[in-house]
Amino acid sequence: xxxxxxxxxxxxxxxxxxxxxxxxxxxxxxxxxxxxxxxxxxxxxxxxxxxxxxxxxxxxxxxxxxxxxxxxxxxxxxxxxxxxxxxxxxxxxxxxxxxxxxxxxxxxxxxxxxxxxxxxxxxxxxxxxxxxxxxxxxxxxxxxxxxxxxxxxxxxxxxxxxxxxxxxxxxxxxxxxxxxxxxxxxxxxxxxxxxxxxxxxxxxxxxxxxxxxxxxxxxxxxxxxxxxxxxxxxxxxxxxxxxxxxxx
Ligand code: NAP
Numbered sequence: 001x002x003x004x005x006x007x008x009x010x011x012x013x014x015x016x017x018x019x020x021x022x023x024x025x026x027x028x029x030x031x032x033x034x035x036x037x038x039x040x041x042x043x044x045x046x047x048x049x050x051x052x053x054x055x056x057x058x059x060x061x062x063x064x065x066x067x068x069x070x071x072x073x074x075x076x077x078x079x080x081x082x083x084x085x086x087x088x089x090x091x092x093x094x095x096x097x098x099x100x101x102x103x104x105x106x107x108x109x110x111x112x113x114x115x116x117x118x119x120x121x122x123x124x125x126x127x128x129x130x131x132x133x134x135x136x137x138x139x140x141x142x143x144x145x146x147x148x149x150x151x152x153x154x155x156x157x158x159x160x161x162x163x164x165x166x167x168x169x170x171x172x173x174x175x176x177x178x179x180x181x182x183x184x185x186x187x188x189x190x191x192x193x194x195x196x197x198x199x200x201x202x203x204x205x206x207x208x209x210x211x212x213x214x215x216x217x218x219x220x221x222x223x224x225x226x227x228x229x230x231x232x233x234x235x236x237x238x239x240x241x242x243x244x245x246x247x248x
Contacts (some may be wrong), residue, residue: 001211007030008227009032010035011089013034013090016120026053039062065117089138093114110155111154130173141157142184144159163238171236180236181234181238183226192234193213207245
């Protein structure tokens with residue numbers, strides 16, 4: 001129960017990796033804000049699962065790519081639970097395509113959903129954390145932001161942007177005992193990777209030394225470590241959870 005008395009917001013936690021992170025925090029006693037954009041039933045199911053684990057949770061709808069909605073999400077969470085200790089910027093999406101055919105709208109949508117959301121939520125959360133002289137911000141980036149992926153200039157740029165953001169903010173807020181880190185998953189079984197053709201998925205497994213796609217729970221364990229007291233001296237770090245695929 002490392003997170004008893006802690007309030008945690010996980011953006012985009014109605015499904016996939018975010019859901020896995022929210023459940024792990026719930027399992028360890030945290031009060032969890034489950035954010036979603038459109039899938040209210042899935043968000044309510046996560047809330048129910050956390051309550052069954054004996055912790056508190058609420059679902060809050062907000063499009064975190066929108067500055068005002070992100071601010072309202074953070075405010076509503078603090079109003080509800082009285083504090084905010086951990087922000088996990090997990091929301092993400094893809095609109096893949098080769099550069100010559102990539103539509104401007106698909107560039108903007110991915111950059112706004114993945115990177116601007118990270119700025120929007122962090123800005124609102126940091127205001128509270130600076131006053132409290134405590135905070136943990138964890139950004140879910142991707143190995144695509146570290147090694148690049150053909151057909152994903154928008155996605156890779158947004159994920160690399162999150163890494164730069166993590167390091168800059170870590171330096172900025174360190175004097176107030178706020179840490180800012182990133183977790184970079186490789187291929188994880190979620191709706192985002194479900195749509196990949198079977199031959200591509202089989203090929204991917206050959207690229208992963210551990211020989212399999214990862215699970216949301218395996219990413220969640222890394223996030224909980226970075227949010228815990230054990231990681232008090234870790235900031236500006238990118239923790240790769242990819243079965244050995246990238247290896248820097
Ligand atoms: P996912 O299964 O597609 O789930 C996306 C989640 O984000 C959903 O809960 C969705 O809510 C929410 N969301 C989308 N747009 C939003 C917005 N504008 N405002 C608020 N919430 C929004 O995705 P995932 O695979 O779990 O990915 C989660 C994160 O991990 C992303 O940042 C992704 O880039 C990163 N990642 C994933 C993989 C992978 O292999 N899956 C690998 C590396 C990195 P609704 O349910 O309401 O739509």
